Amino acid sequence: MEGNDHEIVRAVLAGDKDAYGALVARHSQNVFRVAYRITGDEADADEVVQEAFLRGYQRLESFESRSEFGTWIYRIAVNCALNMINKRKVEATYQIGEETDPSQHQVQVADSAASPERSLLSREIEALQRTAMRSLTATEKTAFILRHMEGRNTTEIADALHIAPNAAKQAVFRAVQKLRRSLAPLRVTL
Amino acid sequence: MKHFNEEELVEYHYGESDSAAEIKQHVRECAICGAAYLALSRDLSEIVAITPPTRDANYGEQIWQSIRSSVQVYEAPKKQRFGWLQLHLTHGFAAATFLLVLAAAFFAGRRWEHRNPQTPTVTSNTSDSNGRERVVLVVLGDHLDRSERLLVELKHAEPSTEAPMQAEARELLSANRLYRESVKQSDPALAAALDHLERVLIEVSNEPAGLSQVRLDELQKEMNTDGLLFEVRVLRSRVQGDVEQKGSAVATNKGVSI
Numbered sequence: 001m002e003g004n005d006h007e008i009v010r011a012v013l014a015g016d017k018d019a020y021g022a023l024v025a026r027h028s029q030n031v032f033r034v035a036y037r038i039t040g041d042e043a044d045a046d047e048v049v050q051e052a053f054l055r056g057y058q059r060l061e062s063f064e065s066r067s068e069f070g071t072w073i074y075r076i077a078v079n080c081a082l083n084m085i086n087k088r089k090v091e092a093t094y095q096i097g098e099e100t101d102p103s104q105h106q107v108q109v110a111d112s113a114a115s116p117e118r119s120l121l122s123r124e125i126e127a128l129q130r131t132a133m134r135s136l137t138a139t140e141k142t143a144f145i146l147r148h149m150e151g152r153n154t155t156e157i158a159d160a161l162h163i164a165p166n167a168a169k170q171a172v173f174r175a176v177q178k179l180r181r182s183l184a185p186l187r188v189t190l
Numbered sequence: 191m192k193h194f195n196e197e198e199l200v201e202y203h204y205g206e207s208d209s210a211a212e213i214k215q216h217v218r219e220c221a222i223c224g225a226a227y228l229a230l231s232r233d234l235s236e237i238v239a240i241t242p243p244t245r246d247a248n249y250g251e252q253i254w255q256s257i258r259s260s261v262q263v264y265e266a267p268k269k270q271r272f273g274w275l276q277l278h279l280t281h282g283f284a285a286a287t288f289l290l291v292l293a294a295a296f297f298a299g300r301r302w303e304h305r306n307p308q309t310p311t312v313t314s315n316t317s318d319s320n321g322r323e324r325v326v327l328v329v330l331g332d333h334l335d336r337s338e339r340l341l342v343e344l345k346h347a348e349p350s351t352e353a354p355m356q357a358e359a360r361e362l363l364s365a366n367r368l369y370r371e372s373v374k375q376s377d378p379a380l381a382a383a384l385d386h387l388e389r390v391l392i393e394v395s396n397e398p399a400g401l402s403q404v405r406l407d408e409l410q411k412e413m414n415t416d417g418l419l420f421e422v423r424v425l426r427s428r429v430q431g432d433v434e435q436k437g438s439a440v441a442t443n444k445g446v447s448i
Contacts, residue, residue: 015266021258025250032249036242043416045242046253050420054257060264129237147204149239154206172204173197180233 005069031077038081052077078160085138132182144175260424327433334426341419359395
């Protein structure tokens with residue numbers, strides 16, 4: 001179905017249930033992206049997408065036409081994803097390996113030239129990054145992902161997480177501190 | 191010279207500082223803050239964004255199809271010409287009717303009291319019926335809950351020759367048949383989901399030698415157990431909502447049933 005999101009929302013509320021499919025098609029990729037970044041798991045992200053659009057449909061009457069549907073459904077998805085990681089403690093999905101001894105990483109960072117070693121290094125950094133992510137609380141992780149990877153500002157993060165802007169700012173800051181602490185071993189040999 | 195702390199530098203890094211110009215100037219001039227900011231920027235730049243796996247162009251359609259049967263059509267608001275006039279008339283009429291009914295009820299009540307001295311009688315049929323329905327819903331909710339757990343187990347199952355999952359499936363199967371039959375007329379959507387669930391339960395319970403990896407994959411693919419799991423979750427939350435609704439109805443009726 002063509003038309004802007006507001007027209008489609010009106011059509012759905014007027015009884016054209018299938019028009020909602022166009023909204024799902026239009027926004028599902030974005031919703032999946034943020035869901036995956038937060039949950040870190042494909043199946044969980046798919047479930048979050050389903051749940052977000054289902055909730056969106058059920059609450060469509062409360063959608064205010066002055067806001068954007070994309071932003072609105074994005075917020076719902078973030079909330080669903082946060083619930084998901086809270087429920088399942090999905091930080092475990094960030095696992096790459098069992099290696100957590102920081103001393104092992106100290107000798108693995110040296111050369112910045114592009115080489116097989118370099119790509120190995122990238123994987124090491126990613127692995128360490130994922131391990132570091134697991135040290136964050138669900139709120140910290142979500143706030144950090146929204147800030148650092150999704151480029152959302154403090155107000156948007158606060159809205160999505162239903163917390164005060166100051167709490168959102170603090171969550172991002174705590175996440176940065178913890179991540180820097182966890183990634184510090186990489187710095188030793190630089 | 192006022193130094194800036196890490197929190198202020200983080201804010202500045204993300205472009206949200208109120209003192210951006212001041213910090214910019216300061217990190218240029220102050221060696222300590224300059225080094226701190228450089229280290230912060232370097233650390234943050236190395237935290238790369240997680241790249242999600244790709245989803246094809248039909249992804250949205252697949253998602254819509256997976257939730258389509260779980261949503262209900264919104265009723266179109268009726269359009270009215272001269273709506274404002276009708277609104278006034280409707281309000282006026284409603285107010286007049288309300289007053290009339292109130293007055294009639296008052297006088298009828300007075301006459302009734304004179305003719306029939308009040309005796310407490312139990313007239314709680316509605317309440318009883320609500321209570322019964324609630325019990326049924328609670329039991330059904332429990333069944334869906336157990337089914338959900340079985341499907342989750344199935345989703346994450348390792349190949350095994352043990353049979354606890356089969357035993358649970360057999361138990362659920364007989365109950366599932368009863369529920370499916372009882373809601374066949376009243377709730378076709380629920381009946382369809384229970385039917386799907388029953389087919390999966392039959393497959394699981396009839397595996398004689400445990401579940402091999404191949405069989406698990408087949409089950410997940412052929413029976414679309416992931417889709418079913420989602421369907422069961424939706425139904426469970428709906429039944430849960432109904433239970434709460436009935437619960438509050440029973441609570442409300444309690445006060446007026448005598």
